[in-house]
Amino acid sequence: MNIINRSAAGRFAAAAVIAVGAAVAAVLLGTALYGSDRHSTRAFRVLRWLSGRPEPRQPRGS
Template sequence: MPRATTPPDTVEPHDTGAGLQRVVVYFGMGIATMVVGTALYGPDKNSERAFRILHWWKRDPEPAPAVEQRAPRAKRR
């Protein structure tokens, strides 16, 4: 007697799990933790370098757009 087969669990194409995303997040957190730890507790030379890296990571606001100034109008006589 033939057995009834059940279809395998279907997986959506975009449902790939969070494996790679988790790796990227852990890597970034590891780098940030290492830099901050070095800046606070490392030797003076390495601490200075780590503080420079932290300064690069700081978000600077975008510069204000240049304001066009109109030429002064000549007075009529």
């Protein structure tokens, strides 16, 4: 008995989810590595947030 629905629509939906995730990851990494300083900093903050790591401490003078 096959419980998993392996219809064409289901396969297409899975492929679309994977493609969108890969595109978002590529844009995020490209921005982090090759973007302006402002965008690169924000992209690295998003990567840190996604990995569950805390923000680094700010210097006392800020």
